Structure formats: structure tokens, C-alpha cells
Amino acid sequence: MKIGILCYPTYGGSGIVATELGMSLAHKGYEVHFISSALPARLDIANPNIFFHRVNMHTYPLFQYQPYDIALSSMIYRVVNLYKLDLLHAHYAIPYAYAAFTAKQMLKEEGKDVPLVTTLHGTDITLVGQHPSYKHAVEFSINQSDAITSVSESLKKDTLQFFKITKEIQVITNFIDNSEFDECEECNRNQFAEEDEKILIHVSNLRPVKRVEDVLQIFKNVHAKVKSRLIIIGEGPDMEKINEFLEEHPELISKIRLLGKVNDLYRILQLSDVFLLPSEQESFGLAALEAMAAHTPVISSNAGGIPEVNIQGETGYLAEIGNVEAMSNYTIKLLSDENLLARMKRNAKEQAIRFDLKNVLPVYEEMYKDTLTHFKA
Ligand code: GMT
Numbered sequence: 001m002k003i004g005i006l007c008y009p010t011y012g013g014s015g016i017v018a019t020e021l022g023m024s025l026a027h028k029g030y031e032v033h034f035i036s037s038a039l040p041a042r043l044d045i046a047n048p049n050i051f052f053h054r055v056n057m058h059t060y061p062l063f064q065y066q067p068y069d070i071a072l073s074s075m076i077y078r079v080v081n082l083y084k085l086d087l088l089h090a091h092y093a094i095p096y097a098y099a100a101f102t103a104k105q106m107l108k109e110e111g112k113d114v115p116l117v118t119t120l121h122g123t124d125i126t127l128v129g130q131h132p133s134y135k136h137a138v139e140f141s142i143n144q145s146d147a148i149t150s151v152s153e154s155l156k157k158d159t160l161q162f163f164k165i166t167k168e169i170q171v172i173t174n175f176i177d178n179s180e181f182d183e184c185e186e187c188n189r190n191q192f193a194e195e196d197e198k199i200l201i202h203v204s205n206l207r208p209v210k211r212v213e214d215v216l217q218i219f220k221n222v223h224a225k226v227k228s229r230l231i232i233i234g235e236g237p238d239m240e241k242i243n244e245f246l247e248e249h250p251e252l253i254s255k256i257r258l259l260g261k262v263n264d265l266y267r268i269l270q271l272s273d274v275f276l277l278p279s280e281q282e283s284f285g286l287a288a289l290e291a292m293a294a295h296t297p298v299i300s301s302n303a304g305g306i307p308e309v310n311i312q313g314e315t316g317y318l319a320e321i322g323n324v325e326a327m328s329n330y331t332i333k334l335l336s337d338e339n340l341l342a343r344m345k346r347n348a349k350e351q352a353i354r355f356d357l358k359n360v361l362p363v364y365e366e367m368y369k370d371t372l373t374h375f376k377a
Pocket of ligand 1: 013015092209281285
């Protein structure tokens with residue numbers, strides 16, 4: 001089967017899921033064509049089954065804004081025609097599902113068609129997708145898809161609540177390849193903390209929904225009780241909030257490490273003791289699952305789909321969004337009890353194994369086959 005994957009190339013969760021899915025399919029013999037504005041961050045193009053098509057943007061003095069969606073639909077149309085793709089898979093409704101629908105219409109004019117699968121990831125539904133500038137187009141392109149998947153039950157519920165959806169939505173959760181987390185020989189905690197210090201970690205694209213100010217406040221509270229350090233991985237608009245916090249708390253500067261975007265994320269997760277995810281919204285929480293795969297328990301909010309991944313009292317603890325006090329107390333409790341920490345580290349890994357790629361990839365494959373069968377019927 002030849003599949004076209006349309007996704008964001010950046011460090012966001014949808015791009016990561018799309019890339020990992022495409023690479024796993026290519027590994028199994030599918031021909032996978034990535035169509036994006038840049039090479040997706042984690043894409044390894046060494047596999048001969050993987051193709052990458054950059055969306056060509058042509059600038060013109062008349063354009064106040066570059067029409068990316070038009071260039072994207074043109075590229076989808078061209079790739080389907082050139083490589084005879086069997087199926088398109090759009091990750092994130094805006095603009096991918098919309099542009100794919102336009103490409104399909106162009107193909108139909110020539111008596112051709114190709115089924116479109118749209119995977120809803122999160123803020124395409126819960127935040128930006130609801131803005132009046134986008135809402136009708138999002139609803140339209142979801143309903144025009146031949147199959148729709150959502151990454152959690154919570155996101156499915158939100159989609160049905162916020163939009164008039166006329167088709168079935170199948171939940172196919174985020175997944176993790178646990179084989180990439182085998183014994184880490186290069187994991188050297190001393191690089192980041194003293195022997196008697198615990199390591200707290202937060203990984204995100206530092207947008208307001210991630211509530212990085214809560215991460216900092218939790219660390220401040222925890223550090224007052226437990227010898228510890230905080231690692232923050234990622235870049236984004238709320239970086240300034242971190243700088244402001246450090247200016248107000250110079251005594252914590254040496255305890256907080258800002259690593260920006262890193263390539264060896266898994267290695268750093270593996271030497272951490274607790275992952276903080278106090279998000280305002282989180283359709284699933286792929287970052288939490290990655291932490292769990294590295295044996296790291298999670299202290300989180302109970303936003304969106306997080307409770308489907310982080311289980312209260314088993315893989316970590318959850319509190320209401322913004323309840324920094326509760327999240328701090330849970331972290332202190334966990335880090336002060338070696339037996340509890342060891343148990344939760346084991347539980348976190350067991351939970352990650354439930355979401356292993358081996359279990360989720362066949363569900364995607366089955367969904368592709370069903371979509372093709374219904375499409376041809
Ligand atoms: O909305 C975002 O934060 C970006 C988005 C993405 O598409 O890059 O992330 C979402 O998709 C991930 C992968 O499916 C989920 O694990 C994240 O929970 C989700 N983020 C939010 O809902 C905030």
C-alpha cells in the first residue's frame with residue numbers, strides 16, 4: 001500500500017506521531033510519502049520506502065500572506081498523481097484535512113480519487129479549531145474525510161460536543177516504541193544532579209496550555225522539602241516566563257537546567273525521577289507516555305485525555321488544573337518514599353508497554369484496510 005502522510009514537521013505531538021507511524025509502516029514494507037513544509041524532526045529517510053516531498057512555496061509581491069494551503073493541496077495532488085498513492089492520512093485538521101479535501105476534488109475532476117483518513121490530535125479541536133475563523137472549515141473537512149480517528153476517548157467526546165460530526169470517530173491512541181528505551185548505558189545522572197538529588201523533568205513546546213509557570217512553582221515547593229533539580233526540555237513562547245521566574249528566584253538558577261530542543265530526549269528521560277505535566281489542555285499527553293516508557297512516573301493535571309494515560313496512585317498522581325499545591329505535595333510524597341518511587345517507576349513502564357507500538361500499529365493497518373474496502377465498494 002502507498003500512503004501519503006500530511007503533517008507538521010516541528011516538535012509538536014501530531015508531527016511526532018505521524019512520523020513514528022510512517023517510519024513503522026515503511027519498516028513493514030509500506031511505501032510512505034511524507035508531505036510537509038520541512039523534513040519532519042524525527043524522520044529518518046534512510047529507509048528506501050520513505051519519500052519526502054517539501055511543499056513548494058512561491059512568493060509573489062501581491063500576497064500579503066503566503067497561501068500555504070493552496071501550495072499544500074497542489075503538492076498533495078501532484079504526489080498522488082506521480083506516485084499513485086492509495087490513501088492519504090492527514091494529521092491535525094488544520095490545514096491538512098482541509099488541503100487534502102481540496103486535492104481530492106482536483107483529482108475527482110480527472111476521474112481519480114483517493115480515500116482520506118484524518119487523525120484529530122488535540123488543539124485542532126479543543127482550541128484553535130474552535131475559533132470562528134476556522135470552525136466551519138474544520139467541521140466540513142472532518143465530515144468530508146473517509147475515516148476519522150482521535151487519539152483519546154476524551155478528544156472524541158470533545159469533537160462530538162464542539163462540532164456537528166456526521167461520521168463515526170475511531171479512537172486510536174498515541175503509542176510508544178518501547179524497544180527504543182532499552183538499558184541506557186550512557187545515562188549519567190551526575191551530569192545533571194548530585195548523588196543525593198532527585199531529578200524533575202518537563203518536556204513541552206512551552207505554549208500557554210502547558211502552564212510552565214505551574215512547573216516552576218511546583219519545583220520551587222518541592223525543592224524546599226526535597227534536594228532536587230529541574231530539567232526543562234523544549235522551546236516556545238513561554239520561555240520568557242521561565243526567564244522572569246529565574247530573575248525573581250536567583251537562588252534556583254543553579255538548580256534549573258534549560259536544555260532547549262534535544263536529540264537524546266529518551267536518554268535524559270531515563271535518568272529522571274518524575275515528569276511534570278500540569279497542562280490546561282491535553283488530548284492524550286504523548287510526552288507523559290514517553291516519560292513512562294523511560295520508567296518515569298508522572299505528576300499531572302487531570303486535563304482532557306491525561307487520565308486515560310496517567311493512572312491516579314499507580315503511574316503517578318493527578319490533580320485539578322492549576323492545583324499547584326496538590327501537585328507539589330504529590331511530588332514531595334513520591335520523592336520522599338523510595339519504595340513508592342520504585343513501585344511507580346515499574347508501574348509507569350508497564351503502562352507504557354500497554355501503549356506499545358506493537359499493539360497500536362495493527363489497529364492503524366486494519367483501519368487503512370477497512371477504509372480502502374469501503375471506499376472501493
Ligand atoms: O495541540 C498541541 O499541543 C499540539 C498537538 C500536536 O498536534 O502537535 O499535540 C496534541 O497531539 C499529541 C499527539 O497526538 C497529544 O499527545 C497531545 O496531548 C496534544 N496536545 C494537546 O492536546 C494540548
